[in-house]
Amino acid sequence: MQIQVRILRYNPEKDSKPFYQDFTLPDVSPDWRLLDVLHEIKWKYDGTLTFRRSCAHGICGSDGMKVNGKNRLACSILLKDLNMNNPILIEPLPAMPIIKDLVVDMTGFFQKYEVVKPYLITKTPPPSDHERLQSNEDAEKLFESAKCILCGCCTSSCPSTWTNENYIGPAALLKAYRFVFDTRDEGADERLDIIDNPDGIWRCHTIFNCIETCPKEINITWHLSQLKKRISTREM
Amino acid sequence: MSIIKTFDVVIIGAGGAGLRAAVEIPKEYSCAVLSKVFPPRSHTGTAQGGVCAALGNMEEDSPENHVFDTIKGSDYLGDQDKIEIMCYDAVRAIIELEHMGLPFSRNAEGKIAQRKFGGHTKPVDPNEPFGKRVPVDRACYSADRTGHVMLQTLYENCIKNSVNFFSEYFVTEIIIENGICKGVVAFDISTGEIIIFHSKVVMVATGGYGRVYRITSNAHVGTGDGTALIYNAGLPLEDMEFYQFHPTGLWRLGILVSEAARGEGGILKNKDGERFMARYAPSVMDLAPRDMVSRAIITEIREGRGIKGSDGTDYVFLDVSHLGKKIIDEKLPEITGFARTYLGVEPTKEPIPIQPTAHYAMGGIPTNENCEVFLNETGDIVKGLYAAGECACVSVHGANRLGTNSLLDLVVFGRRGGKAINKFLQSVELSGINRDAADKSKYAMQNILEKSGNEKVYAIRTELQESMMDFCGIFRNENDLKKMVDKIKELKEKYKNISVQDKGKIFNTDLVEALELDNLISNAESTVYGALNRKESRGAHDREDFPARDDVNWLKHTFISKNGGQEPVIKYKPVTITKYQPMERKY
Numbered sequence A: 001m002q003i004q005v006r007i008l009r010y011n012p013e014k015d016s017k018p019f020y021q022d023f024t025l026p027d028v029s030p031d032w033r034l035l036d037v038l039h040e041i042k043w044k045y046d047g048t049l050t051f052r053r054s055c056a057h058g059i060c061g062s063d064g065m066k067v068n069g070k071n072r073l074a075c076s077i078l079l080k081d082l083n084m085n086n087p088i089l090i091e092p093l094p095a096m097p098i099i100k101d102l103v104v105d106m107t108g109f110f111q112k113y114e115v116v117k118p119y120l121i122t123k124t125p126p127p128s129d130h131e132r133l134q135s136n137e138d139a140e141k142l143f144e145s146a147k148c149i150l151c152g153c154c155t156s157s158c159p160s161t162w163t164n165e166n167y168i169g170p171a172a173l174l175k176a177y178r179f180v181f182d183t184r185d186e187g188a189d190e191r192l193d194i195i196d197n198p199d200g201i202w203r204c205h206t207i208f209n210c211i212e213t214c215p216k217e218i219n220i221t222w223h224l225s226q227l228k229k230r231i232s233t234r235e236m
Numbered sequence B: 001m002s003i004i005k006t007f008d009v010v011i012i013g014a015g016g017a018g019l020r021a022a023v024e025i026p027k028e029y030s031c032a033v034l035s036k037v038f039p040p041r042s043h044t045g046t047a048q049g050g051v052c053a054a055l056g057n058m059e060e061d062s063p064e065n066h067v068f069d070t071i072k073g074s075d076y077l078g079d080q081d082k083i084e085i086m087c088y089d090a091v092r093a094i095i096e097l098e099h100m101g102l103p104f105s106r107n108a109e110g111k112i113a114q115r116k117f118g119g120h121t122k123p124v125d126p127n128e129p130f131g132k133r134v135p136v137d138r139a140c141y142s143a144d145r146t147g148h149v150m151l152q153t154l155y156e157n158c159i160k161n162s163v164n165f166f167s168e169y170f171v172t173e174i175i176i177e178n179g180i181c182k183g184v185v186a187f188d189i190s191t192g193e194i195i196i197f198h199s200k201v202v203m204v205a206t207g208g209y210g211r212v213y214r215i216t217s218n219a220h221v222g223t224g225d226g227t228a229l230i231y232n233a234g235l236p237l238e239d240m241e242f243y244q245f246h247p248t249g250l251w252r253l254g255i256l257v258s259e260a261a262r263g264e265g266g267i268l269k270n271k272d273g274e275r276f277m278a279r280y281a282p283s284v285m286d287l288a289p290r291d292m293v294s295r296a297i298i299t300e301i302r303e304g305r306g307i308k309g310s311d312g313t314d315y316v317f318l319d320v321s322h323l324g325k326k327i328i329d330e331k332l333p334e335i336t337g338f339a340r341t342y343l344g345v346e347p348t349k350e351p352i353p354i355q356p357t358a359h360y361a362m363g364g365i366p367t368n369e370n371c372e373v374f375l376n377e378t379g380d381i382v383k384g385l386y387a388a389g390e391c392a393c394v395s396v397h398g399a400n401r402l403g404t405n406s407l408l409d410l411v412v413f414g415r416r417g418g419k420a421i422n423k424f425l426q427s428v429e430l431s432g433i434n435r436d437a438a439d440k441s442k443y444a445m446q447n448i449l450e451k452s453g454n455e456k457v458y459a460i461r462t463e464l465q466e467s468m469m470d471f472c473g474i475f476r477n478e479n480d481l482k483k484m485v486d487k488i489k490e491l492k493e494k495y496k497n498i499s500v501q502d503k504g505k506i507f508n509t510d511l512v513e514a515l516e517l518d519n520l521i522s523n524a525e526s527t528v529y530g531a532l533n534r535k536e537s538r539g540a541h542d543r544e545d546f547p548a549r550d551d552v553n554w555l556k557h558t559f560i561s562k563n564g565g566q567e568p569v570i571k572y573k574p575v576t577i578t579k580y581q582p583m584e585r586k587y
């Protein structure tokens, strides 16, 4: 089948500002991933088209982009699941500086992630010759948050991020949850101190954009609400 | 003249092996980790099923069982002293990962949960190690995202240690002069700037090269740059002919469906619904090692018992539907999700169409047990050069790797490499480097950008991948391999006439793909020549014209190296055997 694609292009070496370019692909299959379409364009039509990708099956987090108005992974959408009446609109993730075409600068995103101390903090030394014990139930409480592939789709879809660039954002907060609720961790207080401020968790007004966009279907706001509860009980 | 940055240690690669080594380098040494993708995007994150150690958390098990399985799995080509090191260190390594914060699934006592995986067994009677063996719960896991959480955990520990990352830097050359490694040349993908990283030590941890095949479980970035750079630097590569096809890739796409699916009780079926593995491996059936299962699937298809897909290619079924929705959702959520998303198949109700997929390089950069890279087959080493992970060949996997042994290899040898580097740094000075050390890379890149030939990177790569599938895949023979040798010569000529459309400096992925293609062709070359040369069938290397294993002539490692413009040279290194004399490999 034939499809139309409209892509936001920007090459800082040539273009004064971003512009839309249309491509018509005469022969694609509805089973194709959107990533296959981008490759088709890059390999057969325009080698300058620039995007990140690696795993091609939704696990490395490279190819977050805005597709028909919603942040998604290009490798995790099939053409048959998209509305084909209009050209497929592909833009870079919003609220991050564009480096070139669909590649955005994620430096700020990773800095915020590092702020929440994304590693196990312990004071008690672990047992010398075996693992720490944890019930499977407690372990599973972490799994949904540990699924996060740091694609940035959530944070760049969050209206609070758009209006306040200091907001730490859902992905970093989700990471805070991952450790605060780990029964093995002893750094909850340090971490809660970091996120318990106006640019921290309280900027989240539960607008749910993040959940709608997360390609790993993580219920981000539920996790954030657990953090909010934890902070409130800590203060009491 | 290029910018020069100086470090004590440069690690190329931020997958499991590179990160585990980085964690080991103490703060008093400066260490740079270079990666062509952001560290958490590295391929280790796609690993699903597990990482093994004889913890014995679910049932009685022992490291010696693990040693024997790994040796037998390797079809006796693995070096037994190295295998002992890995399997005996496994328990400590897994516990260490837990202590670092890895969120494992747990058993009823709150210990790390374990499950079955292909080729991991124990004797029914502990006093009869060579008697009947049955599958054992040895793979430690976190649902089916083991590699993902392992990569996350190691990355987190690097952040904790303030490791210096250079993300989206592409290494184009490893600088080796007179047997001494002096650093690397890399370019910053986001600016195009070429930089010399001058260092006392370089560790190569660049992962595998599955992208030489059309159907593969490997990421697009899995182009084996490190093995190719070493080969192009004139150093030998070991056992490159041993390339593993995983039996269960999603049909058409190659996306992996982990062995965990069979470990949890999934069954392979042909078009008649028959559990065909019962004919090929009566005792362990679907949990036979990968080389055997892949061959069984292709045999079923060749004999007309596959299912023909819409595009004319064939597949067989992997059925997990009888496990029930609860187990599937709890233990195999990710992989069954792939079947749903990409093939529109509902695994709780219907079988999944699968075909073997190119998966893992057993061969690679030859190293000793401390990850020091060999200069030759006689055991001299390159000073300051280390390698670990899938790009290296210790050799612990021999002719066929067992599932879950790779993630283990990364953490055991990543750590050992890190420790050896620390020791080496105590006595070594930074050696001098030529200011023009980057010129070769610079010209090569300029040349690609300026060329106006009419060959396309995409077309050459596709031709390479298709012909590797056809001529150097699961079953091989002299005729096909010779065709592949000719094909490589032809593609090398074509490569000289490529042009790229993107001529810019900033984030030029067109250029990156061209450089990666060059590396793929080199890796295909060492693989094919090795395969043509080895006249026997062992593990993943199956020669239809030499169907038997030949221990008299071929119980030895291949060391292949480039020879100017001539055909590559092949030399040999003996296999180390400690306790287990080669036996017939039956399951």
Ligand SMILES: Cc1cc2nc3c(=O)[nH]c(=O)nc-3n(C[C@H](O)[C@H](O)[C@H](O)COP(=O)(O)OP(=O)(O)OC[C@H]3O[C@@H](n4cnc5c(N)ncnc54)[C@H](O)[C@@H]3O)c2cc1C
Pocket: B012, B013, B014, B015, B016, B017, B018, B034, B035, B036, B037, B039, B042, B043, B044, B045, B046, B047, B048, B049, B050, B051, B146, B147, B169, B170, B171, B172, B205, B206, B207, B208, B217, B218, B219, B224, B225, B226, B256, B258, B359, B360, B388, B389, B390, B391, B403, B404, B405, B406, B407, B408, B410
């Ligand atoms: C789908 C899948 C599932 C798997 N499941 C399992 C499993 O369950 N258990 C198991 O034990 N094994 C499994 N394996 C195998 C295992 O995951 C890999 O062998 C292992 O992760 C490789 O790790 P690595 O650190 O060597 O390399 P990688 O993780 O591939 O990392 C390579 C690094 O090198 C960098 N790099 C490469 N080239 C360059 C360059 N030119 N310049 C700069 N940087 C560069 C990359 O950016 C990356 O950071 C699986 C493999 C696949 C493909």
Ligand code: SF4
Pocket: A157, A158, A159, A160, A161, A169, A170, A203, A204, A205, A206, A207, A208, A209, A210, A211, A220, A221
């Ligand atoms: S729920 Fe919170 S984090 Fe998510 S989009 Fe809304 S404000 Fe942002």
Ligand code: SF4
Pocket: A147, A148, A149, A150, A151, A152, A153, A154, A155, A170, A171, A174, A213, A214, A215, A216, A217, A218, A220
């Ligand atoms: S929470 Fe979801 S959307 Fe956000 S970074 Fe993680 S995977 Fe991406």
Ligand code: FES
Pocket: A052, A053, A054, A055, A056, A057, A058, A059, A060, A061, A062, A063, A064, A073, A074, A075, A076
């Ligand atoms: S390419 Fe890895 S998530 Fe899409």
